[in-house]
Amino acid sequence: MRSYELELFADYFQFYIQDDKELNVNLADVWTDEAVANRLAESESIIGVGTARNMDVPVSIHISKSAQVIAEAEFDLINQTTILCESGMLVIAGCTDYFPEAMRIELTPGKYNVQIGYKNLEDISEDKLDGNDSYHIWLSLHI
Incomplete structure (x- = not known):
């Protein structure tokens, strides 16, 4: 399993996971x-992940050959969807990031199962600037 840990600026309470060829969508x-209520916007090759804060948030990404069993008790919310990555390059970015410089992860081109776990959504300050929320993403090739 490949794993990545990063901080993303979740401006407008969101960040994106998308196929590199879809930068203009x-x-x-x-x-x-x-x-918005489900914290998940989706199209075929882009996923918008809604966050509890519009500041830097911790995001972990895990890529494996098969879908993972997520311990539901560890998360406030779990979403499942799919994403098509035809280019073989997945972009992970805040919605106002400069996309040519955003993080990219090389993948085998294809359709991927995506599981998103949201932790500590209520453990944030009143002004929504500080908190312990975190976002955990698992991707596995769809069979």
């Missing part, structure tokens, strides 16, 4: 009221 239309 806008997720504004898929951030519906339901997507």
Whole structure:
């Protein structure tokens, strides 16, 4: 399993995971009221992850050959979806990051199962600037 730990600026309470070829796609239309409530906006090759704060947040990414069993009791929320990564390069960035300089992870091109675990969503300050929230993402090739 490959793992990455990073801090992302979650401006507008979100960050993105997307295929490198989809840098010009806008997720504004898929951030519906339901997507905001579920903290997940999705299209075929882009995922918007909603956060509890619009500051730097810790994000861990794990890539494995098979789907992981997530201990539900460890998380406040778990979402599952898929993402198509035709380019073989996945971009992880805050929505206002400069995308040409954003983190990229090389993957085998294809469709991936995505599991997102959200921790400590309520453990944040009143002004939503400080907190212990964290976001954990598992990707595995969809079979």
